[in-house]
Amino acid sequence: MCELPKRRWRSSVTPLRFLIGVLALGAIAFGWLAPAFPWGFPVIVQAGVVMGVGFLALAVAVFMPIVREVELGLTPSVKLGPALRDRQAELRSVFEQQKGDLEYCAHLLCGDPEEARRMLEAAWSQASGAWKGPVTPQLRVYTLCLYVDLLRKHQIWLRSGKKPPKPDRSLLAGLTHDQRVAVVLHDFAKLTVAEIAGITEHPVADVAKSLAAAEAKTKHLALEGGKK
Amino acid sequence: MKTELREVLLAEAAAHIRTHPADMERALEAGTDRVRNRVLRTWLVAIVAALVLTAALVAARAFLTQGPVTLESIGVTAPAASLRPEATVRLSAEGMYSDGSRRALVDGVAWASEDPSVAEVAGTGEATALSAGVTGVTATFDGVSGRLALTVTAPGTAPLTALRVTPDQSTVELGGKVQLTAEGSYGDGSLGKLNQTAVWASDRPAVARVDGDGLVTAAAIGTATITASEAGLQGASSITVTAKPPARITGLSIDPAEITLKQGQALQFRAVAGYSDGSTANLTDVEWSSGDPKRATISAAGLVTAQGLGQVLISAVHVTDDGTQWRAESKVSVEHAVRTVVVGPAGPFVLQPGGTVQLKATVTYTDGRPGDPVVTWASSRAIIATVNDGLVRGGAVQGTVTITASVDGVSSNGVTVNVGQNAPTPGPLE
Numbered sequence: 001m002c003e004l005p006k007r008r009w010r011s012s013v014t015p016l017r018f019l020i021g022v023l024a025l026g027a028i029a030f031g032w033l034a035p036a037f038p039w040g041f042p043v044i045v046q047a048g049v050v051m052g053v054g055f056l057a058l059a060v061a062v063f064m065p066i067v068r069e070v071e072l073g074l075t076p077s078v079k080l081g082p083a084l085r086d087r088q089a090e091l092r093s094v095f096e097q098q099k100g101d102l103e104y105c106a107h108l109l110c111g112d113p114e115e116a117r118r119m120l121e122a123a124w125s126q127a128s129g130a131w132k133g134p135v136t137p138q139l140r141v142y143t144l145c146l147y148v149d150l151l152r153k154h155q156i157w158l159r160s161g162k163k164p165p166k167p168d169r170s171l172l173a174g175l176t177h178d179q180r181v182a183v184v185l186h187d188f189a190k191l192t193v194a195e196i197a198g199i200t201e202h203p204v205a206d207v208a209k210s211l212a213a214a215e216a217k218t219k220h221l222a223l224e225g226g227k228k
Numbered sequence: 229m230k231t232e233l234r235e236v237l238l239a240e241a242a243a244h245i246r247t248h249p250a251d252m253e254r255a256l257e258a259g260t261d262r263v264r265n266r267v268l269r270t271w272l273v274a275i276v277a278a279l280v281l282t283a284a285l286v287a288a289r290a291f292l293t294q295g296p297v298t299l300e301s302i303g304v305t306a307p308a309a310s311l312r313p314e315a316t317v318r319l320s321a322e323g324m325y326s327d328g329s330r331r332a333l334v335d336g337v338a339w340a341s342e343d344p345s346v347a348e349v350a351g352t353g354e355a356t357a358l359s360a361g362v363t364g365v366t367a368t369f370d371g372v373s374g375r376l377a378l379t380v381t382a383p384g385t386a387p388l389t390a391l392r393v394t395p396d397q398s399t400v401e402l403g404g405k406v407q408l409t410a411e412g413s414y415g416d417g418s419l420g421k422l423n424q425t426a427v428w429a430s431d432r433p434a435v436a437r438v439d440g441d442g443l444v445t446a447a448a449i450g451t452a453t454i455t456a457s458e459a460g461l462q463g464a465s466s467i468t469v470t471a472k473p474p475a476r477i478t479g480l481s482i483d484p485a486e487i488t489l490k491q492g493q494a495l496q497f498r499a500v501a502g503y504s505d506g507s508t509a510n511l512t513d514v515e516w517s518s519g520d521p522k523r524a525t526i527s528a529a530g531l532v533t534a535q536g537l538g539q540v541l542i543s544a545v546h547v548t549d550d551g552t553q554w555r556a557e558s559k560v561s562v563e564h565a566v567r568t569v570v571v572g573p574a575g576p577f578v579l580q581p582g583g584t585v586q587l588k589a590t591v592t593y594t595d596g597r598p599g600d601p602v603v604t605w606a607s608s609r610a611i612i613a614t615v616n617d618g619l620v621r622g623g624a625v626q627g628t629v630t631i632t633a634s635v636d637g638v639s640s641n642g643v644t645v646n647v648g649q650n651a652p653t654p655g656p657l658e
Contacts, residue, residue, distance in 0.1 A: 032285060042327045044293075048286040055278035063274050071267050080267060088260045095252050103250060104241045113244035121255040128259025129266075171237060187229045188238075218229050 001201065002145035007133045012069040021062045027054030073134035090135050091128050098140045101189065105144065108184045109151055111168030119154060123147040144189060145199045148181055175214050182207055183214035298326045302333065302374025304367050308413075310379045311347065311357035312420035315411070319353040321367035321374060338368040347378050379418075386416035391426070393442075393456050393463035400436075400446045401472045408442040408465050410456035426456040436467045475503040480511070482544050482558035489524070489534035490565040490636060491594060497530040497558060499544040515545045524560050534562040564593040566601070569640035571618075571633050576644035579613065579622035583647075587618040589633035589640055603633045612647050622647040 013021075031050030039046055068080065072087045102120060110116035123146040131139060155177060158165045172180050181200060185191045193211065197204045303322045311317060321333040339349040346361035355365055360382040366375045390413040400406045410422040428438045436452035437445045444454055446469040455464045479502040489495060499514040516526045519541040526532045526542055542558045570590045577585045589603045605615040612627040613620050620631055626648035633640040 028285070032289060037328070039328075042329045044286060044290050044327070046328070047289055048282060051285050052279070052282040055282050056275070059274040059278040064271050067270050067274075068267060071263060080264070084260055084264055087263070088256060091259075092253070092256055095256065099250075099252060103245045104238060106250070107241040107244040107248075108237060113248040116244065117248040117250045120250045121252070124250075124252055124255035125258040125262075128256050129262035130259075170240060171233070183229070187234065215229065218233055 001149055002142055002199070004130060004132060004142065005136065005138050007070050009066055009070050012066040017062050017065065021058060024054045024057040024062065027051070027057070030054075071132055073132075087135075088128075091131070091139075094135050094139055095124060095128075098143070102140070102143060102147075105184055105189050106147060108170075108172065108188055109148070109180060110154075111170040111173055112166045115154060115166075119147055119150040122150055141191065141195060141199070144185065144191070148185075148199055151181075152177070172218075175217055176210070178202065178206070178210040179214035179217070182210040183218065186211055297329075299323050299370050299372045300326055302367050302369060302372055304365065304374045304376035306355065306365075306376060306378070308417065308419040309377065310381055310416070310418040311355075312381060312383060312414070312418050313357050313359060314421040314423075315419045316354055316356045316409070316421060317419060319349065319355050319365060319367070319376065321353065321369065323369060323372075333367070333369050336369060340366050340368070341378075342366070346380050381416065381418050383420075384416065386414040386418070388412050388420075388459045388461060389415050391422065391456065391458060391461040391463040393454065393465040395465060397466040397468070399468045399470055400444070401470055402446050402449060403472070404446050406444045406446075406467065408438070408444060408454060408456070410442060410458070410463060412458065412461075422456065422458050426458040429455050429457070431455070435469055475505040475507065477501050477546075477548055477552070477554060478504050480544065480546055480554035480556040482542065482556045484558060486559045486561075488561040488563060489532070491534055491537070491562060492565055494531055494533040497526065497532050497542060497544075499530065499546060499556065501546065501554070511544075511546050513546065517543045517545075519543065523562050532560060534560070537562055537564065564595050566591055566599075566636045566638040567594050567596075568592045569603070569633055569635050569638050571631065571640040571643050574641070574643060575631075576628075576646060577620070578646045579620070579648075581622050581624050581626075581648060583622045585620045585645070587615070587620060587631060587633075587643060589618065589635070591635050601635050603635055606632050606634070608632075608642075613645050620645055 028051050031047045031054060034047065034050075035043075037043060037046035037050070068083060072083050106116045106120040107113060110119065123143050126146050127139060127143045131142070157163070172183070175183065178200065182196055185196045185199065186193065191199070193204055193207050196211075197207045200207065202210075301324045303324065305320045305322070306317045308317060319339065321337050323331050323333045325331065337353065339351060339353050341347050341349045341355070341363050342365070343361060343363035344358075346359055346363035347355050347357045347365065349355045349365050353367070355378060357378070357380040360380050362377060362379050364375045364377050366373050392411055394409050394411060398406050408423075410426040410428075412420045412422045414420060423442045424440070426442075428440060428442055430436050430438050430444075430452050432450060432452035433447070435446075435448045435450040436454065437447055438454050442454075442456065444467055446467070449469050449471055451466060451468045453464050453466055455462050481500050481502070483498045483500050487495065497516070499511045500508055501511050502508050514530070516528060516530050518524050518526045518532075520538070521535070523536045523538045523540040524532055524534050524542065530544075532542060539559060539561050542560055544556045544558075546554045548554070568591075570592075571587050572590065573587070579585060589605075591599045591601055591603070593599050603618075605618060607613055607615045607620070608630040609627060610623070611625050612623050612629045613631070614623065615621075615631050618633070622645070628644060628646050630642035630644055632642050
């Protein structure tokens with residue numbers, strides 16, 4: 001479904017972390033192989049301490065910073081709390097820029113304004129929770145993708161008859177779901193047909209067909225609008 | 229899409245946005261919480277994995293490298309390495325093992341002094357200084373030895389700096405004794421034993437007396453403080469005298485523990501109690517019982533009477549004041565009794581001095597069968613004739629004797645033997 005941009009963890013393996021990792025593995029090997037230790041405790045205890053220090057160094061100084069960097073991107077803060085706040089501020093800034101655009105698309109895609117608001121908030125929440133690494137413009141497409149997926153599931157749920165759908169008074173209510181998604185994402189979100197095909201998981205030709213059909217219907221709508 | 233329609237749609241959406249504004253901040257908070265939880269979970273897993281891997285490798289190494297832990301060296305220590313003659317110190321031995329561990333060695337340590345004229349070491353590790361000099365004391369365990377140099381210094385001018393009495397407190401039973409030791413520390417770092425030179429005193433001699441060598445005798449129940457004084461210094465020890473605990477039964481037995489009786493024979497049994505102080509006593513408040521009264525009966529006083537053939541267990545039960553029950557058993561075997569003993573030939577016999585005649589005893593048991601038990605022979609006058617295993621031999625003195633045989637208290641008929649006299653013709657053997 002909605003795919004995140006690939007994050008390469010190898011870029012997080014800095015020379016310092018590599019050196020610490022090598023030293024930690026060396027300590028583990030030493031603890032495993034050394035026949036004797038210089039301190040006055042049982043050999044097995046000393047071996048355990050040395051291997052434990054090696055494993056903990058590997059976890060704390062190598063693995064955990066890499067995890068933090070893959071999750072949150074480069075951040076000046078070593079501690080998790082400030083790093084999360086930095087990341088939240090970064091996401092907020094980007095979402096603020098995209099907010100108007102996304103809200104328009106959300107309400108154009110869904111005729112029920114309450115559901116549109118709820119699903120947009122859910123899409124933002126999922127996007128900010130799943131996004132890894134530095135924030136890029138791809139975040140907008142990813143959020144739209146999540147929204148379209150939520151909308152699809154919502155309509156499936158409505159068709160199951162568990163809740164009566166509210167009447168859709170939008171001018172786009174006459175379009176099918178695929179046509180409405182295609183025309184809104186293309187004409188308002190300015191996405192390419194290929195991007196829409198990726199979001200909807202439909203072939204490009206099908207998206208093009210839906211778009212053409214939607215264009216034809218909206219011309220008719222325009223004429224009616226003009227008469228009005 | 230036509231511009232007019234586009235503007236209409238945007239206006240429609242804008243109206244919805246105004247009436248239903250989305251709360252981006254709340255959504256952002258919820259997403260950030262998920263990230264925080266995911267990172268913390270990953271870190272926790274990393275730490276746990278590090279600890280688990282460490283434990284696994286330690287266990288694997290311990291399993292793969294386990295071998296006999298060997299004693300590598302022994303360290304010998306003493307409260308002081310410099311002693312004065314007669315001073316005693318308790319030496320300690322600590323073993324250093326191949327796995328790096330250390331352990332105090334107590335049992336099985338062989339102690340020795342390199343120069344016993346300077347200091348000797350008992351098997352318990354107690355070193356006693358004897359004369360001025362330097363010696364090494366060694367502790368050997370499992371073929372490994374450790375050494376400590378002990379210096380015995382001659383009494384010098386170094387002042388006595390401290391005095392203590394050991395043990396500093398003890399509990400002794402009434403009538404018991406305890407030996408105290410007055411130990412002095414000198415300015416040159418040496419230790420000395422002051423039992424003979426110190427002045428010993430008891431604050432309550434009626435409770436505990438002390439002699440001039442520090443031997444305390446418990447005289448009455450209570451607590452007394454024993455002091456040793458010398459050169460203005462004093463050490464003390466607290467002695468608590470307690471009553472002797474009453475001896476308690478530690479075992480019960482029957483005397484005899486096993487016996488064979490003849491039918492009809494009676495024997496007095498005894499119940500013997502063993503006590504914690506090592507003493508024994510016959511018990512009278514014992515309940516006796518027989519496992520099979522057809523074979524043997526026992527009276528309330530412990531008199532056993534054999535009745536029928538076979539084995540039977542006689543039991544004695546004693547209940548102490550605290551309700552503890554003690555029980556003992558004795559195995560009694562009952563066998564047939566002798567019914568008759570007949571000696572033949574019946575005689576009478578006439579023997580010249582030195583002449584002999586062989587007699588034979590025939591024993592019959594209560595079940596009618598013969599037997600071959602040990603027979604006791606007797607001559608009424610041994611000076612006239614002796615009898616040994618049925619062989620009668622005439623003596624130097626003339627006269628008449630009667631020879632009898634007995635088995636288990638049953639006596640035979642008498643056979644008359646005349647020595648040096650005429651006698652009637654011998655009769656038939658009965």
